[in-house]
Structures are given as structure tokens and as C-alpha cells.
Amino acid sequence: MTVCNNCGVELEKSMNFCPLCGDPVIKGNFRDKDAIKEEKIRKQQQALSDIEKLDQFQKRKLVWEVFSIILVSGIIVTLILNLILNHELTWSKFTIAGCIAVFSYVSIFSFWPKRIIFHFTGSFITTSAFLLFLELWLGKIDWTLSLGIPILFAFYFIALLTLFVIKMCKQKGFNLIAYIFIAVALLIISIEGIISNYLYNRIFLSWSLIVLVSILPLSAILLFIHFRLRRGTSLKKFFHI
Amino acid sequence: MKEVQTPAGLIPENLWLPLDNAAKIFPAILNKQLTGVFRLSVILKERIKIKYLFQAVSLLENRFPYYKVQLKKGFFWYYLEKVDLPISVEFDNNGICRAFKTQDKKSLLFRVLVDSKTVSVEFSHMLTDGFGAFEFLRSVLFIYFEKCGIKLPENLRVFKPGESPSEGEYEDSYNKYFQKDISPILKVPKAFHLPFPLNISPRFEVFTAILPLDSVLETAKTFKVSITEYLVSVYLFALQEIYNEQDTWKKSKNKSMLRIQVPINLRGIFPSISMRNFSLFVMPEIDLRLGHYTFEEIVKKVYHLMQLETDEKLINKIITRNVRNEKNPVIRSTPLFFKSLMLYFKYYSLGTSLYTGVISNMGKVKIAPEIDQLIDYFAVVAPPPNKVLKVNCGVIGFNNHLVMSFGNITSSKDLENKYMSVLKSHGIKIQLKEL
Ligand SMILES: [Zn+2]
Numbered sequence: 001m002t003v004c005n006n007c008g009v010e011l012e013k014s015m016n017f018c019p020l021c022g023d024p025v026i027k028g029n030f031r032d033k034d035a036i037k038e039e040k041i042r043k044q045q046q047a048l049s050d051i052e053k054l055d056q057f058q059k060r061k062l063v064w065e066v067f068s069i070i071l072v073s074g075i076i077v078t079l080i081l082n083l084i085l086n087h088e089l090t091w092s093k094f095t096i097a098g099c100i101a102v103f104s105y106v107s108i109f110s111f112w113p114k115r116i117i118f119h120f121t122g123s124f125i126t127t128s129a130f131l132l133f134l135e136l137w138l139g140k141i142d143w144t145l146s147l148g149i150p151i152l153f154a155f156y157f158i159a160l161l162t163l164f165v166i167k168m169c170k171q172k173g174f175n176l177i178a179y180i181f182i183a184v185a186l187l188i189i190s191i192e193g194i195i196s197n198y199l200y201n202r203i204f205l206s207w208s209l210i211v212l213v214s215i216l217p218l219s220a221i222l223l224f225i226h227f228r229l230r231r232g233t234s235l236k237k238f239f240h241i
Numbered sequence: 242m243k244e245v246q247t248p249a250g251l252i253p254e255n256l257w258l259p260l261d262n263a264a265k266i267f268p269a270i271l272n273k274q275l276t277g278v279f280r281l282s283v284i285l286k287e288r289i290k291i292k293y294l295f296q297a298v299s300l301l302e303n304r305f306p307y308y309k310v311q312l313k314k315g316f317f318w319y320y321l322e323k324v325d326l327p328i329s330v331e332f333d334n335n336g337i338c339r340a341f342k343t344q345d346k347k348s349l350l351f352r353v354l355v356d357s358k359t360v361s362v363e364f365s366h367m368l369t370d371g372f373g374a375f376e377f378l379r380s381v382l383f384i385y386f387e388k389c390g391i392k393l394p395e396n397l398r399v400f401k402p403g404e405s406p407s408e409g410e411y412e413d414s415y416n417k418y419f420q421k422d423i424s425p426i427l428k429v430p431k432a433f434h435l436p437f438p439l440n441i442s443p444r445f446e447v448f449t450a451i452l453p454l455d456s457v458l459e460t461a462k463t464f465k466v467s468i469t470e471y472l473v474s475v476y477l478f479a480l481q482e483i484y485n486e487q488d489t490w491k492k493s494k495n496k497s498m499l500r501i502q503v504p505i506n507l508r509g510i511f512p513s514i515s516m517r518n519f520s521l522f523v524m525p526e527i528d529l530r531l532g533h534y535t536f537e538e539i540v541k542k543v544y545h546l547m548q549l550e551t552d553e554k555l556i557n558k559i560i561t562r563n564v565r566n567e568k569n570p571v572i573r574s575t576p577l578f579f580k581s582l583m584l585y586f587k588y589y590s591l592g593t594s595l596y597t598g599v600i601s602n603m604g605k606v607k608i609a610p611e612i613d614q615l616i617d618y619f620a621v622v623a624p625p626p627n628k629v630l631k632v633n634c635g636v637i638g639f640n641n642h643l644v645m646s647f648g649n650i651t652s653s654k655d656l657e658n659k660y661m662s663v664l665k666s667h668g669i670k671i672q673l674k675e676l
Contacts, residue, residue, distance in 0.1 A: 007332045008357030009291040020291050020355055021332035 064110040071099045071106075093137050101130040116163060124156040147198045154190035158183050178222035185215040256306055256323040257313075262415035263518035264367040268312060268319040268343065270627075274444060274650075276340035279635070280354075280622040281374045281603075282361040283382060286615055289355055293388035297381050298328050298353055300402040305377060307411035307516060308351055308368055312343045321350075321367070328353060333361060337447055338625055338648075341365050353381070358617070360385075366518070366624055371603050372506055373516040376400065379608055386612050397609050407514070414513040432500040432526070432597045433484055435631045436491060437651035444650040445625040448657050449674040451618065452643040452664065454605070460667045464540045468643070469602045470547050472636060473501050473525055474540045476598055479659035481539075484529055500526035502596040503547070523550035524596055536663075594629060598656075605638035618642040625650060632656050644674075 002011040006023035016025055075096050082092035108122035128149045135144045162183040166176055185208075192208035260268070267277045303309075309328070310321035326349050333354035342348040350365035351374075360381070364374045380400040387393055400406075440446065461471035480499045487495060504520045513519050525546040527534055534542070601623050607613055621635035625648055635646045647657045661671055 003288060004291075007334070007355070008288060009294075009355060010288040012292050015292075018291070019295060020330065021334075 060110040064106060067106045068103065071103045075099050094134070097130055097133045097137075101126050117160065120156050120160045124152060128152055143198070147194060150194045151191055154187060154194065158187050158190070174222040174226035178219035178226070181215045181219045181222070185212045188212075256310070258307060258310065258321045258411060258517075259413070260319055260321065260367060261413040261518045263370070263520070265318070267365070267367045268314075271340065271343065273340050274442065275625060275627050276338050277366045277624050278338040278340060278363050279366060279371065279374070279624045280338050280361050280363045280620075281371065281378055281637075282359050282620045282622075283378060284617040284620070285358045285360070286617050288358055289360060290385075290389055291355070293385050294353075294355060294360065294381075295330060296388050297384035298330050300384055301377075301380055301400070302328060304380070304400050304402055304404065304406065305516070306406060308364075308373075308377070309349060310368070311347060312350065312367065324349065330355060332356065333359065336443060337445065337622055338363060351377075368518075369516055370504070370506070370518045370520045371601065371621060372508060372519070375603065375606065376516060382608060382612060382616075386615065391611055391615070393611055394609055399608075406516075409514040410516045412513070412515050413517065414507065414511065414515040414519040417513070418507075418511050429500075429524075429595055430498050431496050431594045432498045433480070433496045433529075434594075434597060434629055435480075435483065435651065435653075435656065436487060436495065437631060437653035437655065439628055439631070440650055440652050446649050447622050448647045448649060448654065449620060450645045450647075450657075450661060451672040451674055452645065452669055454638050454641045454643045456669050457643050457664075460669060464537070466540055466544050467547075468638070469503065469600075469636075470540070470543050472602065472645075473503060473547070473600055474536065474543045475660060475663045476501050476600055476634070477525070477527055477539050477543065478534075478536050478663055479656055480597055481527070481529065481534060482659050483655060485533075497529040498526055498597075499529065500524050500596045500598075502599045504599075504601045523547055525550075596630070599623060599626070599630065599633035600636060601634070602636040603638075607639070613640065616640075618644055620644045620646050622646045623648055 002013060002015070002025060003009070004011055004018040004021060004023055004025070007018060007021040009018065009020055011018060011025060017023065018025065078092040078095045078099075079089075082090060104126040105123055108119055108126075112118040112122075128144075131144045131148045131152075132141070135141050162179055165179050169175060169179075188211050189205060189208040192205055193203045196202065196204040271277045306323065307321075309324060309326070311324040311326075313320055313322045324347055326347060328349065328351075330353045333356035341350050341352075343350075350368050352363050354361040354363060360378070362374050362378045362381075364377075377400075383393065383397065383399045384402070457468055457471070461468050464471060464474070466474070477499050484492070484495070484497070484499065502522045502524055504522050507513065507519045507521055508515070511519075523546070525543045527539060527542055601621070603619075603621050606619055608616075616639065619637045619639045619642075621637045621644075623633045623635040623646075626633040628650065631651050632647060632649045635648070637644055647660075649657070664671060
């Protein structure tokens with residue numbers, strides 16, 4: 001009779017591994033060489049995967065460092081060139097602002113690779129700041145605050161919402177297209193609202209409503225097809241009350 | 242139980258079942274800690290011969306199609322849908338009553354766990370109650386011992402591989418025995434809750450005590466009550482002590498109604514052979530505003546309440562009340578998300594605040610003399626209690642062992658200790674076990 005040293009069940013003589021817990025069968029009191037070898041390999045693999053994980057972070061850090069060097073030197077070079085050629089700060093403002101914006105994008109994506117919400121807020125803030133700076137340098141702030149940033153915000157917000165909804169979907173198919181259509185309709189409504197508010201100081205919707213009215217039934221049809229075609233799900237089962 | 246044979250193929254290939262009346266609440270409230278999973282264990286006298294156990298489980302693989310299901314989200318309700326996954330047999334080293342993956346992830350809602358001399362089955366309460374789990378375990382044991390070469394009686398009433406399940410096995414008996422006469426809902430005052438602090442995660446612990454069945458029975462007899470009634474009375478008595486030990490401030494704040502939820506197997510009252518949920522609760526109580534109770538007074542109160550509440554007519558009323566909610570067209574056609582929210586709040590505001598403790602007695606079990614002599618004892622662990630209830634208790638009898646398992650999510654063993662000292666004071670010898 002053989003007994004598994006790990007889980008204590010009785011094994012067949014012919015068994016080399018315990019079918020319950022996967023432990024190698026040990027004859028006598030000491031673990032046999034193969035088992036020890038195997039465990040070593042397993043531990044090594046574990047260690048390896050740790051290094052791999054570390055590597056990914058380091059890779060991202062490397063990319064970030066390379067980008068920083070390129071961007072900083074770009075800023076310095078354009079600054080010096082601009083000063084030498086024009087004796088004052090003129091066109092380099094735009095390249096510098098552009099470089100700084102790119103730099104913040106790269107930083108956000110390398111340090112929070114999995115935080116979509118950070119990506120969105122980060123790039124929203126960066127892009128808004130970039131627009132603001134451009135206008136500021138060009139003279140007076142006109143459309144950025146009342147037009148540019150609200151539209152940007154609507155875009156980022158709706159995109160984030162859509163991504164979230166898509167992520168929550170268990171089964172992906174026609175429903176995604178429907179959600180994206182709805183998101184586009186929402187975005188168009190927001191854009192028209194913002195523009196009309198900018199132009200006439202009141203919210204006035206016309207063409208975006210037509211878009212909405214044509215998109216909604218389309219989405220409804222897509223959703224219906226999706227739920228109808230969900231594999232193995234009959235309507236009766238899904239909608240039973 | 243009568244065997245109703247139906248031709249194979251009666252179970253449709255794309256089987257799906259709406260959750261039964263008792264299971265409907267679960268998807269809304271379950272999480273990693275509140276798992277809704279209970280455990281039934283059998284401790285054999287010899288180590289498990291693992292080869293035969295695997296064989297036994299795989300032979301029964303297709304005998305219980307209504308358990309080979311996963312939880313799916315419908316638009317109005319959750320439902321169970323057939324899934325082709327093998328029954329998992331695992332080494333039992335991952336904690337007791339661990340949650341099953343739900344939320345549309347592919348996973349069965351029950352498992353078989355093995356450790357040395359113990360075979361346990363863990364079922365999500367969405368599938369069945371203690372009865373269903375016991376019948377399943379019993380069938381596994383029967384085939385296991387047959388494989389081990391034990392001569393077993395031919396005519397033993399167990400589920401055998403190759404049979405096709407009868408329709409009665411997966412019927413929703415709540416709906417079947419629902420009667421039209423509708424009674425007003427009784428409003429009951431909220432109950433006292435144990436004032437103990439919760440454990441940090443993983444918070445669920447089980448404390449097991451083995452009592453000699455004969456001496457418990459004898460003690461119960463001296464009080465002229467059944468074992469369940471006796472154990473409930475001890476529970477209430479221990480709770481009364483805990484209540485009295487509170488300081489005055491807490492006493493004034495806490496409720497003074499001690500109420501125990503006692504599940505009863507309705508298959509004993511109705512001719513159901515359902516392998517899904519079919520139990521209900523009676524709730525014996527004492528109100529401490531009326532003063533201190535002696536043990537004898539508690540026993541008397543419990544006896545009368547249990548007799549009254551297990552009356553068939555009253556049970557009919559309770560079923561009606563439970564099922565009526567389900568039949569309400571407004572509730573039925575509320576989309577799932579809102580319904581889940583409603584159930585969640587209803588559960589915490591009404592469901593659990595009404596009782597102080599749970600004691601679930603599966604009674605004395607036996608399989609067949611040939612098998613019984615190879616078994617040491619059985620144990621049952623109720624699903625981890627929620628953060629209001631904090632402690633519950635599962636009881637099962639076998640041979641001369643009455644095994645009580647207290648599931649506890651607090652850092653206090655006060656209730657268990659008081660319970661044991663009441664038993665000791667009645668002359669019952671207790672053996673404690675680490676499970
Ligand atoms: Zn093992």
C-alpha cells in the first residue's frame with residue numbers, strides 16, 4: 001500500500017504521481033532524485049517569470065528614458081537654433097509645447113500602462129493645456145475655453161464610457177457596434193450643443209438629432225440580433241420571467 | 242422516496258432551469274466571503290483509495306444533469322444552464338466553503354474534495370440544500386465501496402450510473418406545492434445580534450464538536466423534546482447569557498428578541514423527490530423583555546413553537562408567502578439589475594436581521610449496514626454566515642456521533658464555549674475536533 005505524503009490518500013502501486021494533489025510518489029523516507037529535480041525546475045521557472053515581469057517594467061522605463069533624451073535634446077536644439085537665427089523666442093515655442101505634450105503622453109503610458117482612466121485624464125489635461133498654450137502664445141484666448149476644451153472633454157468622457165461598457169460586456173459581437181454608434185451619436189449631440197452655445201449662447205440642436213434618430217433604430221436592431229444570436233441562448237431562457 | 246423512471250432523453254440537451262424560490266436571493270448577495278456554499282463531509286475509517294473514488298465520481302458524471310450547470314444572467318432573472326465540465330475532485334487544502342466562480346464564468350457550482358480519510362462535497366445553495374448534497378454523497382460512497390470490493394445489497398435506494406433522472410428530481414417543488422390561499426405577511430420584530438468583532442480575511446472558521454448521540458438523546462428525553470428542539474434550546478440559553486453579559490448601554494441599544502432559524506426539510510411533509518432546494522425555516526424565539534428564562538422554560542417555549550410552526554397548514558402559508566413575491570408580475574418583470582439591488586437590500590434589512598442564529602440539523606443519517614461500519618462520522622458546515630448573523634451551526638448524526646460544526650466569522654468563540662458548557666452541565670461529554 002502506498003500513501004501520498006501530501007494529501008494522505010491511498011495510491012495504486014503503479015502510480016508515480018498522486019492523481020489528487022499531483023505530488024510525486026516517494027518511495028522510502030527520502031524524496032527521490034527526480035522529484036527534487038522537478039521541484040528545482042519548478043522553482044527556477046517561477047524565478048524566471050519574476051525576472052520577466054521585472055523586465056517589462058524596465059523595458060517601459062527604457063523607452064521612456066530614450067524618449068526623454070530625444071525630446072529634451074529636441075527642445076534644447078530648437079531653442080538654440082531659434083535664438084541664434086531670430087535672436088528671440090518665436091517659432092520654437094510651438095515645437096517646445098509639442099515636445100512637452102508628447103513627453104507627458106509618453107510618461108503617462110509608460111508609468112501607468114494598465115490604468116486606462118489615467119491615460120484618458122492625463123491625455124485630456126495634456127491636450128487641453130497644449131491648446132491653451134498655443135492660443136496664449138498666439139495672442140488672446142478665444143475658442144479654447146468655450147469650444148476646444150468642452151469638445152475634448154466630451155470626446156474623452158464618451159470614449160471612456162464606451163470603453164467601460166465594452167469592457168463590461170461578457171459577449172462581444174454586434175452589441176459593440178451598437179454601443180459605438182450610440183457613443184458617436186452622443187458625441188455629435190454634445191458637439192452641436194457646445195458649438196451652438198459658443199455661437200448663439202444657447203443650446204440648440206438640429207442636425208445632431210437627425211443623426212440620433214437614424215442611429216438609434218440601427219443600434220436597436222444590432223442589439224436585438226446580438227442577443228438573439230448569443231450562442232446557446234434562446235430568448236425564452238434569457239427573457240424568462 | 243419513490244423511484245419514478247422516465248425514458249432517457251427526457252432531459253433536454255439544452256437543459257436550463259430557473260433558480261428555485263430559495264435560490265433566487267443568492268446571486269444578488271453572494272461574494273467572496275459570503276459564498277452561499279455549504280459542505281457535507283464523510284470521515285471514513287480507512288484512507289481513501291483514490292483510484293476508486295475517481296472512478297465512482299466519473300461513473301456518476303451524467304447521473305445528475307441538473308447539477309452540471311453554471312449560473313447565467315438573464316434579463317429578468319438569473320438561471321442555471323447546462324455546461325459540459327467534469328465534476329472536479331480536488332485535494333482539500335484550499336479552505337472551507339470557498340466561493341464558486343459565477344457571473345457567467347464557466348464553472349460548476351459544486352465540487353468534491355478529498356483529504357486522507359475524508360470525502361467532502363461542497364454545493365452552492367443555488368443548486369440544492371443538504372438533502373440533495375447528502376443524496377449525491379451517498380451515491381458516490383455506494384459506488385466507491387462497490388469498487389473497493391465490498392458486497393452491497395442490490396435493492397439499496399441510491400442513484401446509480403446509467404439511470405436517467407426523473408423529472409421529479411429537478412422540479413421546483415416550491416412552485417408545485419404552492420397553494421392559492423394567501424395569508425397576510427406576519428410582521429416580526431428584529432432580533433438580537435451577537436456583538437462580536439469580525440475576523441479579518443479569510444474570516445471563516447469552523448469549530449467542530451462531537452457529542453455522544455445516545456447521551457444527547459437521553460438528555461433531550463428528560464426534557465421531553467426532540468434532539469433538534471433540545472439543541473435549539475441550548476442555543477437560546479447560551480445566547481441569553483451573552484445577552485445578559487452586555488453592559489447596560491449595549492443592552493438598551495441591542496434588540497432583545499432571541500430568534501433561531503431552523504431549516505426543515507419539506508420532503509418530510511410533501512411527497513417531493515426534488516434534488517433541488519426544498520426546505521423552509523421555522524423560527525423559535527424568546528423575548529428577553531419578558532425577563533430571564535430558565536432552561537426548562539426555554540425548552541417548553543421551543544417545543545410549542547416548533548410543533549406549531551411545523552404544522553402543514555402553516556407551512557403552506559409560508560410557502561405561499563415566499564412564492565407570492567415571485568409571482569408578483571411587477572417584481573417578475575423588473576430587469577435583473579434593479580431586482581438584484583432590491584433583493585440585496587431586502588436581504589440585509591429584513592431577511593437576516595430577523596434572527597440571531599441558525600441551527601441546521603440534518604438528522605441521523607445512515608446508508609446501509611455494510612457501508613456504515615466503514616464510516617467514522619459525518620459533518621455538515623452551513624454556508625459562511627453573513628456579517629449580521631456572524632455564527633451559525635450545522636448538525637448531523639451518525640451511529641453514536643452527533644457532530645456539531647459552528648461556522649464563525651468573528652474573533653470570539655464565546656458562543657461556542659457557552660454552548661459547550663451548557664451541554665457539559667447536562668452531563669454530555671464533548672470531543673472537540675479540528676476540521
Ligand atoms: Zn496526494
